[in-house]
Amino acid sequence: MSEGARQSSSGPEAVPDHVAIIMDGNGRWAQMRGLPRQEGHRRGLEALRRTVRNAADAGIRFLTLYSFSTENWRRPQTEVSFLLGLLRRFVEKDLIELHQAGVRVRIIGNRADLAADLRALIERAEAMTQGNPGLTLVIAFNYGSRDEMVRAARALAEEVAAGRLSPSAITEEALSARLDTADLPDPDLVIRTSGETRVSNFLLWQAAYAEFVFTPVLWPDFDREALDEAIAQYRRRERRYGGIGSVTSRSVGVA
């Protein structure tokens, strides 16, 4: 991205181009109501659908949602199966509606561990929607940033071993191009719900210059107001990308 484009990506009117969300708090939402955790995830899926609409409305062009991490396999088998079922139903049932709304669907994460029929569903969803002009919805499923970087490093190593790539050609761009997110812009804003303030192995490479907003709102309650509040916080930040930025309190001698 050019420096000019970067500098205009925050400020009073700016809408972040790419928003990534760690959707957290489904379990606590259910627990607070004496409901099973699964009900929290079901309501979480409703919040996901609502957020896709709200994000498109707000002018966001890329929305990445962390829906299952490489570490989530450690959860009880029943919960893992339920989350796999939710993804399956989401891809099957929502696909036509998303397609008609012009949404481009992408799934990132390690597909090798997924059942063959689920992989086929994902591939069909991506193929059907790839030419769509609207919001790009990226679902991170069986995703872990370290796993993604290891897979990218392995791909580079294999190309070097095969004599197709020189070690000196291993640059930031070369590694980026082998990540699951190769054709996506880096996130401008990362939101985590439920009051937790961890990154949890999410987009560690891609979020190098992202702004982070942590909100106490539990994911099933995440609504337009919560999204707008996160965007408002983003607008108040000054993004400097390692530079010194414009006139700041520092440059006039104020701490």
Ligand code: FPP
């Ligand atoms: C974190 O809440 C949430 C998840 C691990 C799953 C997120 C899933 C959805 C939002 C449903 C949509 C899913 C798909 C696959 C499309 P948590 O269970 O860790 O909550 P807790 O920290 O309160 O226990």
